[in-house]
Structures are given as C-alpha cells and as structure tokens.
Amino acid sequence: MKPDGPAIRRVRKAQNMSLRMLQELTGLNRGYLSRMERGHIRTSDDERVRTIANALQVKPAAITQEE
Structure with a gap:
C-alpha cells in the first residue's frame, strides 16, 4: 500500500x-511515523498501514493513495 502521509497527519491532528x-x-x-507523514516513506507493508488506520479509527483507504 502507498500511505498518504499528509492524510495521516490530517486525521491524527483532527x-x-x-x-x-x-x-x-x-x-x-x-x-x-514522522517520515511517513512527511512523505519520505512512499510504500509500506499492508499490515503497518492497517495498524495505523486502526489506531486512527479510519478505513485504510482514508490514509492511502491509489497505486
């Protein structure tokens, strides 16, 4: 999955x-996590993205980019 760092930051700050x-x-x-939010990490394994989405209580699609 391709994490959308700015989206992760927006959700977290909200x-x-x-x-x-x-x-x-x-x-x-x-x-x-900081590098991911700043866009320095452009790919991550699916499990890490799901873990972040679960912690933020959003669907993974809310914090990923289309490939």
Missing part, C-alpha cells in the same frame, strides 16, 4: 492525537 500517542497505539517507531 483527533488531537500526538505523534507519541500514535506511536503508543501502533507500536511503530515515532521517527518512522
């Missing part, structure tokens, strides 16, 4: 969630 909280909910490294 929920008043810090990057640290997203890290705690997903178990993913905060630096990794």
Whole structure:
C-alpha cells in the first residue's frame, strides 16, 4: 500500500492525537511515523498501514493513495 502521509497527519491532528500517542497505539517507531507523514516513506507493508488506520479509527483507504 502507498500511505498518504499528509492524510495521516490530517486525521491524527483532527483527533488531537500526538505523534507519541500514535506511536503508543501502533507500536511503530515515532521517527518512522514522522517520515511517513512527511512523505519520505512512499510504500509500506499492508499490515503497518492497517495498524495505523486502526489506531486512527479510519478505513485504510482514508490514509492511502491509489497505486
């Protein structure tokens, strides 16, 4: 899946969630999440994207780009 970093950031901020909280909910490294939000990570395995979507309580399609 191709994560849409800016969409992840928008959803996270709309929920008043810090990057640290997203890290705690997903178990993913905060630096990794930050790089993803900034668009430095353009592909990720499906499981990581689903984990982020679950933590944000959105469908994966809300935080991914069409391939």
